[in-house]
Amino acid sequence: MTSSEIRQAFLNFFKSKGHTIVPSAPIVVKNDPTLLFTNAGMNQFKDYFLGNKTPEHKCIADTQKCLRVSGKHNDLEEVGVDTYHHTMFEMLGNWSFGDYFKKEAIAWSWELLTEVYQLDKDRLYVTIFEGDAKEGLKKDEEAFNEWKKYVPEERILLGNKKDNFWEMGDTGPCGPSSEIHFDSRSDEERKRVNGATLVNADNPQVIEIWNNVFIQFNRMKDGSLELLPSKNVDTGMGFERLVRVIQGKQSNYDTDVFSGTIKEIEKITGKQYDGSDSKQAIAFRVLADHIRAIAFTIADGQLPSNTGAGYVIRRILRRAVRYYYSYLDYKQPLLFQLVPVIAKQFEQVFPELQQQADFVSKVVKEEEDAFLRTLEKGIAKFNDIVDPKHFMVEPTKRIGGISAFILNDTYGFPIDLTQLMAKEIGWEVDMQGYEEALQQQKNRSRAATAIDTEDWVLLHDNSLNEFVGYDSLEVNTRVNQYRKVKIKGKDLYQIVLQKTPFYAESGGQVGDKGKLIFGNEEIDVIDTKKENNLIIQFTEKLPAVIGGEVTAIVPRGRRQDIAVHHSATHLLHAALRKVLGTHVAQKGSLVNNEYLRFDFSHFAKVTDEEITQIEAIVNEKIRENIPVIIKYMNREEAMQTGAMALFGEKYGDVVRVVTIDPSYSIELCGGTHVGATGELGFFKIKHETAVAAGVRRIEAVTGKAAEDFVDEQLAELNIAKAALRNPKQLSKSIESLLAEQSELKKKLESLEAKLSNNLEGELLQKATTISDITFIGGTVEVSSADVLKKLANDLSKKANGAIVLCASINSKASVAVALDESLLSKGLDANKIIKEQIAPLIKGGGGGQKTLATAGGQDSSNFQQVIDRVKGLL
Ligand code: ATP
Ligand code: MG
DSSP states (O other): OOHHHHHHHHHHHHHHTTOEEOOOOOSBOOSOTTOSBOOSGGGGGHHHHHTSSOOSOSEEEEEEEEEOEETTEEOGGGBTTBSSOOSEEEEEEEEEESSOOHHHHHHHHHHIIIIISOOOGGGEEEEEEOOBTTTTBOOOHHHHHHHHTTSOGGGEEEEOHHHHEEESSSSEEEEEEEEEEEEOSOHHHHHHSOGGGGTTTTOTTEEEEEEEEEEEEEEOTTSOEEEEEEEEEEEEEEHHHHHHHHTTOSSGGGSTTTHHHHHHHHHHHOOOOOOSSSHHHHHHHHHHHHHHHHHHHHHTTOOOOSSHHHHHHHHHHHHHHHHHHHHSOOOSOOGGGGHHHHHHHTTTTOTHHHHTHHHHHHHHHHHHHHHHHHHHHHHHHHHHHTOGGGOSSSOOSEEOHHHHHHHHHTTOOOHHHHHHHHHHTTOEEOHHHHHHHHHHHHHHHHHHHOEEEOOOEEOSOTTOOEEOTTTOSEEEEEEEEEEEEEETTEEEEEEEESEEOOOOBBTTBOOOOEEEEETTEEEEEEEEEEETTEEEEEESSOOSOOSSEEEEEOOHHHHHHHHHHHHHHHHHHHHHHHHHOTTOOEEEEEEOSSOEEEEEEOSSOOOHHHHHHHHHHHHHHHHTTOBEEEEEEEHHHHHHTTOBOOTTOOOOSEEEEEEETTTTEEEEOOSOOOSBGGGGOOEEEEEEEEEETTEEEEEEEEHHHHHHHHHHHHHHHHHHHHHTTOOSSHHHHHHHHHHHHHHHHHHHHHHHHHHHHHHHHHHHHTOEEETTEEEEEEEOOOSOHHHHHHHHHHHHHHHTSEEEEEEEETTEEEEEEEEOGGGGGGTOOHHHIIIIIIHHHTTEEEEEOSSEEEEEESOOTTHHHHHHHHHHHO
16 A cells, blocks of 8 residues: 555545544644644644534544644654654544544554554554552553453553553643554564563564543643543554554655655765665655655744744754755755655645745745854854864863853754764763753743643633624623633733633734723733633733623724724735735734734845835725625635635634625635725835745734824924925935035045054154064044054054054044064964953953954043053063
């Protein structure tokens, strides 16, 4: 079976068992403060397990793009070193939400593996939870008895809490699990060593392929377990591992999931992949793996950046670059060349990559270029660290822990690269110091992001949590649940209402603020966010009485200011596609009450003429006062209207379609909008800039904010006019002012040249001789540090001597030291003199070359000391 056939067989099998097949959620997670990336198939169903939402279907199956490089699951350092952990992988899964339980789940996994995939029964091992006395949990007899129907008892192994009890996080749904492992060793090996002893023992040939979790508890904040009202099944099977065992390979990289990419890398680098444990073979695996993670996350809308999810992508990419740079001897961008191969390979399963292949390649290439430059700087830094000139005595030949850490953190050097380079010159690295520095940084970043949440206090059945804020800004309702949270050291409360007019931050639109009125007590809502699908109001305090009725109010003014910017975003998006082309796709947006920010894919700067055209189209649409029509329809229907869906968004079966003139703009969108475009009044673009490779950003204003912006600009213009005494043509008058200024500058320069000739003459006469060296020192009046430097340099040549000149320029101290070449042999060094002797005297800094160096500082009162100091050195 090919890998595509294997994937399809899984989906078909569960379809035949009454499951609905759903698409993979995006790999980048939104609306979940505990997760940056999808790391398991169940993530997108969290709300079902938490009871916040009732599932539309009780039995579901899919293949989910997962990434395990941050948080609870982080496999990054294993990837490529071993042959079965990936950064991005597909997790095949089937779920029961209160439908079937252990009996069916176990029977079906056995049927699929042994009958559909025909895996060798006596190479399969299963594990079940052995119980845990401390937790008061018993052995999972139910699973044990089900397995006994198919598997001889000696291959049903007991596992402890670590391996066989799955928890979503510190709190939340959890339960015992049952794993299925496959032994792919040769028959002789299997006879020699019993496979049962190798399960869960990190043997690369005896690996876990499938985990069945039986979610029956909820873990509370105090650590206790509550029984869940309905029992759920959550399974996850690693697709790449499954393909490997079915195709009878020893490594995931030998299957057709990766072989195309590996061939391409061989072609590009001219090197051969031999599947060994050599660094070169690891590099092949790292590249073949990492490019998938990088490409799919960028296609899902996450660009590499310096923080959060973007930083994780950047780290993966850098790891790949370091591997080809160090071990495949390839010093130019490579990864971007692999994008077309995987885009094609996954065209049928995850078409989003093929649809954006050019864009993704471009972003990847730019990142590679930038990092290759950093690497070169890092190599220079490394050479500097080990440069003997920094050592007073014989160097220790040991790179300090902090230095190794800086190489890693700032220059992206992995520690093994630093060790390798050190070894090449007979040095070593202080590994203990390095580990300490690393640990300290980890502690710092953990403290910065720590969020501490208490258990929800439930007041009412929590399944009702409805957003009514499209139509009403004020409702009477009740609090369903609330809890205290500590975010960055600040105590806040989260309140969930049965009905809420508060829009929760999403799709780029900020959350609503407003008031909750409990009797005669008013509480401010400072923000509204979603956690998965739960709408949460944030407040700084709780009312005295929370159980009764509450009036929730969103102020109309702020909401309207947000709505105009959101509708303007749609008008802008359509105008961009008209003026720049249909390659324009949204890459991010922010909509608030003051402005809008819109990021989109486009490969060149948007010119001034294009900006004018875009503004004209949007303002035209505003004047047409087009009604904004909002409809709910099913996904397929919406797509047929030509609606634009965004990559990396998860849409349900029913979508909300916002139309502003069916021939102009149709978008899937959950945001709040105006009734008709006339409400926007006027639209103006403030800035156009670059954000990343191939991504531009526009900031714009509309409504009252646009009026304010234009007023400010005009006020500024009026000030400028007044300053020039209200000329008829402002631009002409500025031009002539500039021309005049440059004329004056030229005159000044020629005057100064004459003056400094005189000055030179005067100074030459002051020359004295100290231990056979001609010395000139003095304080002079010049207009710039450059003139001072030139003067000192000229004098040193003319006098064949040592010169120190001081000047106070714009109340700052400037010093220049110049030495004739002939003095270098006497051990004099202008750079050292400036840095070590002069800079502290004038409270500043500086540097230069051995023959000429300058310093600038705050203190001009010590010039005599400066001159004496240099004199003394001779
Ligand atoms: P392992 O112990 O091998 O790391 P796990 O216990 O972390 O696996 P689960 O969290 O149970 O795995 O995930 C379910 C399945 O997903 C596993 O049985 C495995 O087949 C697959 N899987 C887990 N992590 C990875 C990974 N990094 N790369 C590829 N497949 C993986
Ligand atoms: Mg793992």
